[in-house]
Amino acid sequence: MKAMELTDLGPLFEALHGAGRTVVGPTVRDGAIVLAELSSADDLPHGWGVELEPGGYRLRRRSDRAAFAHSAGPQSWKPFLHRPRVKLWEADRTGDGFQIATDSPDPPRYAFLGVRPCDLRAIAIQDRVLMGGRHTDPSYAGRREGALIIAVNCTEPGETCFCVSMGTGPQAGPGYDIALTELLDDGDPRYIAEIGTEAGAAVLADLDAAAARPADVDRARAEVTAAAGRMGREMPAPDLRDLMAGSLGSARWDDVAQRCLTCGNCTMVCPTCFCTRVTDTTDLTGDHAERWQLWDSCFDPDYSLLHGGAVRSSAKSRYRQWLTHKLGTWHDQFGSSGCVGCGRCIVWCPVGIDITAEVDALQAEADSP
Amino acid sequence: MTPMTPVPYRVAARRADLADTVTLTLEPVAEPIAEPAPGQFTMMYAFGVGEVPISVSRTGPVLEQTVRSVGAVTRAVCATAPGRILGLRGPFGTGWELDAAKGRDLVLAAGGIGLAPLRPLVLAALADRDAYGRIAVLIGTRTPDDLLFAAELDEWRARGAQVEVTVDRPAPGWSGHVGLITGLVGAADIEPALAAAFVCGPEIMMRVTAQALIGRGLPAAHVRLSMERNMRCGLGWCGHCQLGPLLICRDGPVLPYERVLPLMTVREL
Numbered sequence: 087m088k089a090m091e092l093t094d095l096g097p098l099f100e101a102l103h104g105a106g107r108t109v110v111g112p113t114v115r116d117g118a119i120v121l122a123e124l125s126s127a128d129d130l131p132h133g134w135g136v137e138l139e140p141g142g143y144r145l146r147r148r149s150d151r152a153a154f155a156h157s158a159g160p161q162s163w164k165p166f167l168h169r170p171r172v173k174l175w176e177a178d179r180t181g182d183g184f185q186i187a188t189d190s191p192d193p194p195r196y197a198f199l200g201v202r203p204c205d206l207r208a209i210a211i212q213d214r215v216l217m218g219g220r221h222t223d224p225s226y227a228g229r230r231e232g233a234l235i236i237a238v239n240c241t242e243p244g245e246t247c248f249c250v251s252m253g254t255g256p257q258a259g260p261g262y263d264i265a266l267t268e269l270l271d272d273g274d275p276r277y278i279a280e281i282g283t284e285a286g287a288a289v290l291a292d293l294d295a296a297a298a299r300p301a302d303v304d305r306a307r308a309e310v311t312a313a314a315g316r317m318g319r320e321m322p323a324p325d326l327r328d329l330m331a332g333s334l335g336s337a338r339w340d341d342v343a344q345r346c347l348t349c350g351n352c353t354m355v356c357p358t359c360f361c362t363r364v365t366d367t368t369d370l371t372g373d374h375a376e377r378w379q380l381w382d383s384c385f386d387p388d389y390s391l392l393h394g395g396a397v398r399s400s401a402k403s404r405y406r407q408w409l410t411h412k413l414g415t416w417h418d419q420f421g422s423s424g425c426v427g428c429g430r431c432i433v434w435c436p437v438g439i440d441i442t443a444e445v446d447a448l449q450a451e452a453d454s455p
Numbered sequence: 456m457t458p459m460t461p462v463p464y465r466v467a468a469r470r471a472d473l474a475d476t477v478t479l480t481l482e483p484v485a486e487p488i489a490e491p492a493p494g495q496f497t498m499m500y501a502f503g504v505g506e507v508p509i510s511v512s513r514t515g516p517v518l519e520q521t522v523r524s525v526g527a528v529t530r531a532v533c534a535t536a537p538g539r540i541l542g543l544r545g546p547f548g549t550g551w552e553l554d555a556a557k558g559r560d561l562v563l564a565a566g567g568i569g570l571a572p573l574r575p576l577v578l579a580a581l582a583d584r585d586a587y588g589r590i591a592v593l594i595g596t597r598t599p600d601d602l603l604f605a606a607e608l609d610e611w612r613a614r615g616a617q618v619e620v621t622v623d624r625p626a627p628g629w630s631g632h633v634g635l636i637t638g639l640v641g642a643a644d645i646e647p648a649l650a651a652a653f654v655c656g657p658e659i660m661m662r663v664t665a666q667a668l669i670g671r672g673l674p675a676a677h678v679r680l681s682m683e684r685n686m687r688c689g690l691g692w693c694g695h696c697q698l699g700p701l702l703i704c705r706d707g708p709v710l711p712y713e714r715v716l717p718l719m720t721v722r723e724l
């Protein structure tokens with residue numbers, strides 16, 4: 087497909103806003119690169135990079151004006167599509183029962199700008215869970231179907247990234263409307279834009295951008311290929327079903343349980359974790375009820391309540407549930423890994439538990455005679 | 456109307472089966488949910504209190520659900536008076552798949568409230584009596600006073616089922632079996648190699664019962680269990696009902712014994 091060159095993202099913002107879309111992308115806020123509504127290309131984190139380590143995240147100044155040379159921040163796109171709190175319906179008491187009203191507000195029409203390949207795959211994984219089975223989550227589906235995805239191929243992987251070994255990056259896979267690659271000349275960015283869908287083509291057609299030079303397209307490819315060689319971390323394979331199923335009795339779970347605080351941060355920052363709880367409430371009169379769907383975490387002891395107690399009461403069993411689900415049983419349940427290698431759970435774990443190190447330890451135990 | 460919206464059902468009749476257990480007959484106020492298969496469950500909503508997974512205890516033209524009061528929601532559901540409205544979503548999950556046992560002897564083994572999900576299976580087998588060989592219903596309860604559907608058991612016997620009951624703690628006047636339900640397995644008048652088993656009760660009861668049946672020569676491949684996990688949606692979205700590779704609301708609750716055995720034996724899975 088023909089690629090275009092964008093020397094400046096200003097016109098892209100104008101086209102997206104002109105089409106009535108809310109542009110969401112990376113921006114610097116409170117010492118981190120977060121995802122938020124952007125009003126112009128000036129809001130992008132030009133010249134900012136990040137330093138990542140287990141349990142640590144720091145912004146750093148770059149010597150150039152790159153806008154996308156930073157890896158995954160504390161949020162993913164998850165809160166925009168699979169919202170942390172959704173009111174499912176409300177109901178009022180009637181003579182013999184109740185009357186339910188479901189209001190379905192028009193979903194926002196987002197343009198997600200700067201979706202990294204790992205996060206692009208994470209969206210596809212949540213699509214499978216929330217709209218690919220027998221029942222479709224209408225709140226998720228409405229937001230998802232209204233979203234235009236502008237991916238950014240990754241030229242700057244972080245210290246905690248391992249998309250290559252999960253098969254999710256650094257080149258964006260299917261699912262984007264437009265994919266950008268950022269090229270820097272004397273520190274100033276320009277972009278090679280590739281079209282993924284007709285909706286993406288329509289946006290680019292409005293920009294009156296020039297076709298990209300073949301040499302630039304080759305250079306963009308080469309920079310992404312080079313990034314694949316600079317991954318900070320690695321997993322043994324994308325499919326760790328056998329290792330996980332064979333490690334349920336490992337002593338390593340006791341070891342990690344000594345460190346894990348069961349805070350659930352990892353599940354909140356993970357772009358694929360989808361668990362929710364449903365709570366039914368009433369107002370003080372008792373005549374008006376609401377049902378809410380809230381993000382939940384398998385680290386919460388109440389998550390597995392049954393017969394007066396939790397099925398998974400120990401920290402060890404809850405950590406094991408998180409890791410074996412993510413890397414193993416997710417394949418059985420939804421046909422892929424539940425991990426895309428974004429590294430967020432490593433960075434945002436307060437005690438710096440590193441899932442690649444935990445897997446290495448389980449693998450070493452499995453390999454030892 | 457979304458998959459999370461309860462469908463209003465009126466309580467047409469309420470029968471107190473036991474001190475803590477009630478059977479409700481439910482009629483749709485307007486549109487019904489799809490007809491549940493024996494073994495399937497609904498999410499029952501009590502206004503303002505909450506929603507819980509409950510199996511159907513009769514299905515077909517009449518829908519019944521049998522609920523044991525153990526907490527806030529089940530207490531509210533059990534207390535719902537005739538004429539009042541509850542919400543139902545579903546039906547969800549796998550059924551017992553009685554058809555796959557055509558021509559075989561049937562053993563149905565229940566522990567406590569586990570008899571409720573097996574009742575529509577008994578009724579379906581008795582309604583198509585000639586399609587099956589001998590039918591044995593084995594029931595374990597704590598005391599004679601905890602025997603569910605006691606008034607119906609003679610009717611099941613009259614229609615050609617063997618019904619055996621054992622209690623953990625006998626009361627004065629009890630002349631029946633005493634002890635674990637495994638003690639009844641030997642009394643089931645069936646040809647084990649040609650039988651199929653359906654088991655519902657606490658996990659440990661299901662395990663030992665399945666083992667005893669298999670010990671008598673019943674093929675493990677013909678044993679099905681109904682599993683229970685915390686459930687918040689019934690739709691495969693909330694994650695709570697996971698048991699290893701399974702989502703119990705989607706892949707279960709009724710599952711082949713051979714599929715769940717390796718999962719049941721891992722502590723805190």
Ligand SMILES: Cc1cc2nc3c(=O)[nH]c(=O)nc-3n(C[C@H](O)[C@H](O)[C@H](O)COP(=O)(O)OP(=O)(O)OC[C@H]3O[C@@H](n4cnc5c(N)ncnc54)[C@H](O)[C@@H]3O)c2cc1C
Pocket residue numbers: 391392393394395496505507508509510511521522523524525526527528529530568571572682683684685686708
């Ligand atoms: C597929 C399925 C079918 C079921 N069928 C029946 C049935 O036919 N009849 C019946 O009486 N019960 C049935 N149950 C159990 C019933 O759902 C629980 O007793 C009920 O959820 C408890 O809710 P509560 O609000 O009344 O109690 P809570 O106040 O929530 O808790 C009371 C006790 O029940 C436990 N509990 C909480 N949630 C669940 C849950 N989802 N499942 C099991 N225990 C839970 C708690 O740990 C606590 O000890 C079934 C459960 C499942 C998963």
Ligand code: SF4
Pocket residue numbers: 352355356357358412424425426427428429430431432441
């Ligand atoms: S498990 Fe960790 S590395 Fe994998 S997708 Fe989730 S947050 Fe990212």
Ligand code: SF4
Pocket residue numbers: 345346347348349350351352353385431434435436437438439
């Ligand atoms: S692994 Fe880390 S982030 Fe996850 S629950 Fe344990 S302490 Fe919290």
Ligand code: FES
Pocket residue numbers: 685686687688689690691692693694695696697702703704705
């Ligand atoms: S009950 Fe929610 S996923 Fe099964």
